[in-house]
Amino acid sequence: MPKSQERCQEIREETKNLIVKKSVLYFAKNGFAGTKISELSKHIGIAQGTIYIYFKSKEDLYAEIFSISDKIAGNDKLNMLAGLPVPAAQKVKKMSDYLIKCLNDDEMFSAGIALYTQRLLEGEGDPSFYRTTEKIIRQGQKEGSIISGNARKLSEFYWGVVYLYAVKRLYTSDSVMISSKDLSRILLEDK
Amino acid sequence: MPKSQERCQEIREETKNLIVKKSVLYFAKNGFAGTKISELSKHIGIAQGTIYIYFKSKEDLYAEIFSISDKIAGNDKLNMLAGLPVPAAQKVKKMSDYLIKCLNDDEMFSAGIALYTQRLLEGEGDPSFYRTTEKIIRQGQKEGSIISGNARKLSEFYWGVVYLYAVKRLYTSDSVMISSKDLSRILLEDK
Amino acid sequence: MPKSQERCQEIREETKNLIVKKSVLYFAKNGFAGTKISELSKHIGIAQGTIYIYFKSKEDLYAEIFSISDKIAGNDKLNMLAGLPVPAAQKVKKMSDYLIKCLNDDEMFSAGIALYTQRLLEGEGDPSFYRTTEKIIRQGQKEGSIISGNARKLSEFYWGVVYLYAVKRLYTSDSVMISSKDLSRILLEDK
Amino acid sequence: MPKSQERCQEIREETKNLIVKKSVLYFAKNGFAGTKISELSKHIGIAQGTIYIYFKSKEDLYAEIFSISDKIAGNDKLNMLAGLPVPAAQKVKKMSDYLIKCLNDDEMFSAGIALYTQRLLEGEGDPSFYRTTEKIIRQGQKEGSIISGNARKLSEFYWGVVYLYAVKRLYTSDSVMISSKDLSRILLEDK
DNA sequence: CATGAATGAGTATTCATTCAT
DNA sequence: TATGAATGAATACTCATTCAT
Numbered sequence: 001m002p003k004s005q006e007r008c009q010e011i012r013e014e015t016k017n018l019i020v021k022k023s024v025l026y027f028a029k030n031g032f033a034g035t036k037i038s039e040l041s042k043h044i045g046i047a048q049g050t051i052y053i054y055f056k057s058k059e060d061l062y063a064e065i066f067s068i069s070d071k072i073a074g075n076d077k078l079n080m081l082a083g084l085p086v087p088a089a090q091k092v093k094k095m096s097d098y099l100i101k102c103l104n105d106d107e108m109f110s111a112g113i114a115l116y117t118q119r120l121l122e123g124e125g126d127p128s129f130y131r132t133t134e135k136i137i138r139q140g141q142k143e144g145s146i147i148s149g150n151a152r153k154l155s156e157f158y159w160g161v162v163y164l165y166a167v168k169r170l171y172t173s174d175s176v177m178i179s180s181k182d183l184s185r186i187l188l189e190d191k
Numbered sequence: 192m193p194k195s196q197e198r199c200q201e202i203r204e205e206t207k208n209l210i211v212k213k214s215v216l217y218f219a220k221n222g223f224a225g226t227k228i229s230e231l232s233k234h235i236g237i238a239q240g241t242i243y244i245y246f247k248s249k250e251d252l253y254a255e256i257f258s259i260s261d262k263i264a265g266n267d268k269l270n271m272l273a274g275l276p277v278p279a280a281q282k283v284k285k286m287s288d289y290l291i292k293c294l295n296d297d298e299m300f301s302a303g304i305a306l307y308t309q310r311l312l313e314g315e316g317d318p319s320f321y322r323t324t325e326k327i328i329r330q331g332q333k334e335g336s337i338i339s340g341n342a343r344k345l346s347e348f349y350w351g352v353v354y355l356y357a358v359k360r361l362y363t364s365d366s367v368m369i370s371s372k373d374l375s376r377i378l379l380e381d382k
Numbered sequence: 383m384p385k386s387q388e389r390c391q392e393i394r395e396e397t398k399n400l401i402v403k404k405s406v407l408y409f410a411k412n413g414f415a416g417t418k419i420s421e422l423s424k425h426i427g428i429a430q431g432t433i434y435i436y437f438k439s440k441e442d443l444y445a446e447i448f449s450i451s452d453k454i455a456g457n458d459k460l461n462m463l464a465g466l467p468v469p470a471a472q473k474v475k476k477m478s479d480y481l482i483k484c485l486n487d488d489e490m491f492s493a494g495i496a497l498y499t500q501r502l503l504e505g506e507g508d509p510s511f512y513r514t515t516e517k518i519i520r521q522g523q524k525e526g527s528i529i530s531g532n533a534r535k536l537s538e539f540y541w542g543v544v545y546l547y548a549v550k551r552l553y554t555s556d557s558v559m560i561s562s563k564d565l566s567r568i569l570l571e572d573k
Numbered sequence: 574m575p576k577s578q579e580r581c582q583e584i585r586e587e588t589k590n591l592i593v594k595k596s597v598l599y600f601a602k603n604g605f606a607g608t609k610i611s612e613l614s615k616h617i618g619i620a621q622g623t624i625y626i627y628f629k630s631k632e633d634l635y636a637e638i639f640s641i642s643d644k645i646a647g648n649d650k651l652n653m654l655a656g657l658p659v660p661a662a663q664k665v666k667k668m669s670d671y672l673i674k675c676l677n678d679d680e681m682f683s684a685g686i687a688l689y690t691q692r693l694l695e696g697e698g699d700p701s702f703y704r705t706t707e708k709i710i711r712q713g714q715k716e717g718s719i720i721s722g723n724a725r726k727l728s729e730f731y732w733g734v735v736y737l738y739a740v741k742r743l744y745t746s747d748s749v750m751i752s753s754k755d756l757s758r759i760l761l762e763d764k
Numbered sequence: 765c766a767t768g769a770a771t772g773a774g775t776a777t778t779c780a781t782t783c784a785t
Numbered sequence: 786t787a788t789g790a791a792t793g794a795a796t797a798c799t800c801a802t803t804c805a806t
Contacts, residue, residue, distance in 0.1 A: 007806080011769065034224035037797060047771045052798060121362040149373070157369060160355040161348075168351075171312040178348060182340070190338075190381040202786080228780055238788045240782080249780060393765080415607035419801055429767045431803080440801060503744040529763075531755070539734075539751060542741075546733040553694040560730060564722070572720075572763040580785080584790065610776060620792045625777060 016054045019044055021108065024065050024072065028111035029170050032062050066119055072112025074102070075128060082132045088140030089188055095136075096183040103165055104177060113166035117159070130155045137187060146187050158186050207245045210235055212299065215256050215263065219302035220361050222309075223253050257310055263303025266319060273323045279331030280379055286327075287374040290353055294360055295368060304357035308350070321346045328378060337378050349377050398436045401426055403490065406447050406454065410493035411552050413500075414444050448501055452510070454494030464514045470522030471570055477518075478565040485547055486559060495548035499541070512537045519569060528569050540568050589627045592617055594681065597638050597645065601684035602743050605635050639692055645685025647675070648701060655705045661713030662761055668709075669756040676738055677750060686739035690732070703728045710760060719760050731759050 022044040027035055037058055041048045055061040077098065081091055102109040119125035133155040140146030147154070165178050213235040218226055228249055232239045246252040268289065272282055293300040310316035324346040331337030338345070356369050404426040409417055419440055423430045437443040459480065463473055484491040501507035515537040522528030529536070547560050595617040600608055610631055614621045628634040650671065654664055675682040692698035706728040713719030720727070738751050 004806090008768070015769080031222050031225060034222065036795090038795095048797085049772065049799075050770055053769070058797070121358065123363070147376075153369070153373075157352075157373065160359075161352065164351040164355055168312065172314070178344070182344075182348065185338075186377075199786085206786090227778090229778095239780085240789065241787055243781065244786065390765085397765090413604050413607065416604060418799090420799095430801085431768065432766055434802065435765065503740065505745070529758075535751070535755075539755065542737040543730075543734065546737055549694065550733075554696070560726070564726075564730065567720075568759075577785090581789070588790080609774090611774095621776085622778075622793065623791055626790070631776070 012054075015046070015050065019046070019051060019054055019061070020065060020068070023061060024069070024111045024115065025107055025170075027062060027065055028114040032058075035062075066115055066125070069112045069115035069119065070125065070128070072108055073116050073129070074098075074109070074112075078129060078132050082136055087145065088136050088143055089145035091136050092140065092146070092184050092187050093180070095133075096180045099162055100178065100180040100183060103162070103169055107169065110166040110169040113163055114170060117163040117166075129159060133158060140187065145189060147189050154187060158183075161186060203245075206237070206241070210237070210242060210245055210252070211256060211259070214252060215260070215299055215302045215306065216361070218253060218256055219305040223249075257306055257316070260303045260306040260310070261316070261319070263299055263307075266323075269320060269323050273327055278336065279327050279334055280336035282327050283331065283337070283375050283378050284371070286324075287371040291369065291371040291374060294353070294356055298360065301357040301360040304354055305361060308354040308357075320350060324349060331378065336380060338380050345378060349374075352377060394436075397428070397432070401428070401433060401436055401443070402447060402450070405443060406451070406490060406493045406497065407552070409444060409447055410496040414440075448497055448507070451494045451497040451501070452507070454490055460511060460514050464518055469527065470518050470525055471527035473518050474522065474528070474566050474569050475562070477515075478562040481544055482560065482562040482565060485544070485551055489551065492548040492551040495545055496552060499545040499548075511541060515540060522569065527571060529571050536569060540565075543568060585627075588619070588623065592619070592624060592627055592634070593638060593641070596634060597642070597684045597688065598680060598743075600635060600638055601687045605631075608635075639688055639698075642685045642688035642692065643698065643701070645681055646689050646702070647682070647685075651702060651705050655709055660718065661709050661716055662718035664709050665713065665719070665757050665760050666753070668706075669753040672735055673751065673753040673756060676735070676742055680742065683739040683742040686736055687743060690736040690739075702732060706731060713760065718762060720762050727760060731756075734759060 023040060026040050026043055035058070037048055037051060041051055044051075051061065055064065078095065081095055081098075084091065103113075116125065116129070120127055130152070134151040137146055137151040137154050141148060141151070161178070161183060168174065169177070214226075214231060217231050217234055226249075228239055228242060232242055235242075242252065246255065269286065272286055272289075275282065294304075307316060307320070311318055311321075321343070325342045328337055328342040328345050332339060332342070352369070352374060359365065360368070405422060408422050408425055417440075419430055419433060423433055426433075433443065437446065460477065463477055463480075466473065485495075498507060498511070502509055502512075512534070516533045519528055519533040519536050523530060523533070543560070543565060550556065551559070596613060599613050599616055608631070610621055610624060614624055617624075624634065628637065651668065654668055654671075657664065676686075689698065689702070693700055703725070707724040710719055710724040710727050714721060714724070734751070734756060741747065742750070
């Protein structure tokens with residue numbers, strides 16, 4: 001008796017998700033060239049050939065992971081936050097709380113941030129995180145709560161630090177992690 | 192007129208230096224696994240085989256580059272600075288001035304910082320930069336010029352940002368670079 | 383009404399026949415190495431696994447197809463023809479008529495010829511077609527209707543041409559097909 | 574001291590020629606799918622990697638071999654022959670002599686013919702051999718020396734037989750080879 | 765029986781390293 | 786020394802075969 005169409009679809013979905021999920025971390029840690037399919041498949045817990053059922057090549061898998069890295073990093077949440085009718089200082093605090101929490105609790109989030117930023121460095125990917133943050137910064141500068149300076153530069157600085165700790169999280173189990181307050185201070189005036 | 196013996200030695204030095212200098216940048220950008228000897232040699236402008244006259248292996252070359260990355264990054268300068276009998280705030284400003292200048296003017300410096308930091312992330316290399324900076328931070332906290340908080344964490348934060356902009360410098364020709372004042376502010380109290 | 387036992391057997395037969403029939407063409411066109419089970423099964427319209435219910439391996443399927451290729455090519459018919467008490471010239475004409483008709487109308491026949499001949503080239507399979515034809519040739523040479531020359535060589539030539547057009551039939555839908563008269567002429571004296 | 578530019582060029586040329594020459598036979602015998610790079614390289618007497626210095630992929634090598642197969646098969650010679658101011662019958666005899674001689678003496682020639690014909694079957698390659706032969710056939714039909722019938726069909730028949738014996742030559746060391754006279758008779762009227 | 769996702773041995777391709785020139 | 790063609794071990798990818806459903 002043949003497997004039902006739906007069940008097959010489900011299995012395919014599950015396996016592809018498993019591959020993507022486990023690969024995000026692996027690629028974020030080891031980079032493209034540093035990732036061997038043989039080791040990656042062992043890490044995922046499947047046969048090498050299985051990867052090639054779902055992805056045409058190593059590059060194809062990497063591209064997919066790259067392209068979804070911003071989803072992993074939770075773009076939607078930030079856009080919503082930016083749109084709330086509250087002072088910028090509060091937005092920055094909320095955003096920083098959220099980011100630090102995710103960096104601490106969710107390795108996948110860190111991997112997403114790392115890949116997303118690397119993509120930006122390589123001139124690909126859209127810098128929507130930065131744009132959203134720039135808006136908040138300009139609002140805060142009008143309100144007098146955020147330090148003066150080029151909004152774009154400050155935004156890059158802020159996200160750069162997030163990237164920094166995302167990478168650190170991927171490499172070390174070190175508990176010396178930045179606090180939400182430290183992160184907020186990058187943008188907020190003292191006092 | 193020197194003997195050919197000496198001249199030979201000179202040529203050796205020159206070629207080896209050329210390899211090291213060009214490789215620092217290449218490895219810093221592409222990582223160990225992402226660097227192909229065939230491409231590296233093309234980038235240097237020599238034959239593949241020539242690299243193996245001066246270095247036993249790719250790893251050997253990488254190790255050499257790693258080992259000189261802290262020299263490139265100018266450790267001595269910092270130690271000297273830390274030892275001066277001046278207020279910590281002034282040390283931080285001087286150090287930041289120096290670092291920003293180097294990041295802007297010297298791609299090799301940026302590469303050195305990038306490699307040095309990557310080594311630290313991987314748990315190798317000695318964190319002497321951080322230690323030296325920690326001392327300055329503690330001094331500044333006593334003097335009331337540096338923000339409170341764990342000195343080690345602050346030091347890591349400071350150097351993390353330096354790394355951030357070193358990497359940015361390697362990938363982009365973007366002029367949006369942090370200023371010395373921005374860098375100092377990471378440690379210094381506002382006002 | 384037959385028992386389900388019998389019906390099952392019937393279904394088995396049907397599926398096996400379907401596989402064989404469709405595979406003959408596929409193998410004849412692409413060869414053993416050039417035939418992928420994944421593509422073959424798609425071409426047949428069944429799942430990959432189904433093939434392995436009926437055949438132990440790809441080789442096993444190929445062997446079966448090979449072994450029936452001479453049946454497909456209609457050996458019996460030829461033996462019967464050779465035994466008839468008529469002049470050789472007439473036998474050659476009848477045989478040529480029959481072969482050309484089959485080549486034109488039945489792709490399976492062409493595939494059978496192609497596989498049978500490939501097997502001979504590889505030194506396997508029994509050359510009974512050739513033997514039968516040799517007998518006819520010798521009879522014709524005595525009767526003065528068939529050109530002189532080594533009977534074996536002439537027989538190989540004749541069947542070689544049949545192979546030629548069998549292959550052509552498999553690859554092209556070209557209507558430029560040899561006629562029965564052309565085929566006969568290979569053996570028969572002009573006039 | 575570096576190798577001289579010319580010497581390097583020479584070596585490259587030689588190696589590439591060696592690969593092509595040995596591969597023609599191998600591919601002609603085993604087909605594309607039936608040829609393993611590991612075995613081919615052993616047969617050539619070089620390392621697997623060497624092939625990839627000169628050809629981007631197995632397909633690339635095959636394509637090159639395919640594309641030069643008509644050169645191997647000696648197109649120029651035939652064109653010259655067709656242009657001579659002699660009776661068609663004589664041309665056919667000369668051409669047949671030449672082809673049989675080549676088939677007997679030169680395995681590479683046989684391989685070239687086999688590949689050239691396979692290319693035609695697959696609808697690629699230009700059928701210039703056929704065209705040239707058609708002209709001779711038409712001339713002969715006017716002169717009364719060549720049998721009547723569609724020139725194109727006769728030409729295809731003639732070259733089909735050449736292909737037949739080329740393939741036979743590749744597979745068997747069998748001495749039962751067609752004679753030049755047999756080959757000529759395909760086109761020439763008896764007597 | 766039939767299915768097609770998963771497997772892993774087998775094959776193609778790459779790349780650090782060697783070596784004759 | 787310097788070169789770059791050649792090497793072959795390591796790595797990417799394919800495909801015949803299996804097996805849970």
